[in-house]
Amino acid sequence: MKTSVSQENLRQMASRWLPISRSSHQFRIHTDTTDFFRVEYGDVVLLGGRPYLIRHNAKEGRFGLDDEVKFWVKRAIDLNSGSPKIIKLVFYEKFIAHIGGIPFECYRSPRKEARILDLVADHKNFMKGYSIKDVKGNLVRVLDFIKGKPLSHYVADMDMDHQNYLYGRFPEILKHFMECIDAVRFLHNHGEKHGDIRRDHVLIDRDSGRYRWIDYDFNYRHRENIYGYDLFGLGNILVFLVGMGDVLLLDLRKNDHPALSALREEDVNIVFNNRVANLKKIFPYIPESLNRVLMHFSKGANWFYENTNQLLDDLKEFQTLTGMLP
């Protein structure tokens, strides 16, 4: 829907979000988003004739750095509908990341994100949006803002002891998370990787209660196992959920935890050696069938999951054996 973009028109549409002092504000209108640093708070980006009022830049922590500003990701308001959006401008970033000391090449791809947005348009467990080229051919993605908190915050905010959590809240959380694993299976079945599976990339939609993946523009140069890094991400989240947070060796030592003496090298996360994977040694009431799944992500694992089907099958078996269903 093309909108008349006179300044007067824009001021009317944007009045809800502009302070009165800016009633005579002259909008900078961008149709070329190549230089995303120039797209600033209070500007308007016109995409396919549709105006978006730009708000703050997004922030995210990564690889040990807290809250880096992502200048190519803008919070925005669709001035036609008034709905909040996330606008991702084109940024081709390539770098060598290190995980557990292992170097691997990562890169951002607007094309990948656009493709996945199309693929998951009807899937309930993904962020929604569309892609459109600006006047210079930059592939911009316009995403529906999800109101809700990351799964990581939801679990971190639990104010209860672990046993009550495991038997009271975890079955429901697991049910939702298994839908997320199934959603990743959907991607893999279509030859796509998520590329950036993290506990804060699952948002709990406040309106529907669904768990939804976000952020698919990130990718990694895979080697022999195309989906290995995605599977590793899923395993990390699962261990985090079962443990009601990360169980770190450092914290166990600080608190002189009685389980410390029983922990062995094979009990820790295969990549993040400071995290315990064999959680049954910390919480003995964790069912063996569940702990077996966690141990596939430990240093002591004899065998690794090769695909999401195997992970889901084992989790379903745990649910069946224990009856731990919501």
Added chain:
Amino acid sequence: MSENTFNKNILIAVDDSQNAQRAVSYVSQLLEGVKGFKVLILHITNPPEEDYFPTSAEKEKWLSKYQLKVDEMLENYRQILINGGFDPEDISVRSIFRYCPSLSECILLEQNKVQYRTIVVGRQGISRSEEFLFGSISSKIVNHARNCTVWVVE
């Protein structure tokens, strides 16, 4: 492997790593060009996914540069075998360009096509963590190869 399918054809799957060079050197030193053996040096160019390249021009540039590197590498490996006593007529070199979600599967596909009964690969020597995250070509070949023998060279 039945007697009917046995042959003295050896496929060495290579890349530009030290491990691959060791694999070629091993074949060269072990067999010393003994007559009757034919060797195929196989490289599969598995380019980065399309998404890796901002433009097709960048992709073409990457491919041209990479192909030059591959040609030089394969010639070096050929020379190692010749220097080890192999008749140049008994050595063939093949460079395949294909997008492979799994390199080991591509290698085994080629092995099945050419029906070479011995595959030689170099062991990457990666840690368990790395194998967990990114997989191991040699491990996968050992686990999935059929109707052939696999030599994994340390």
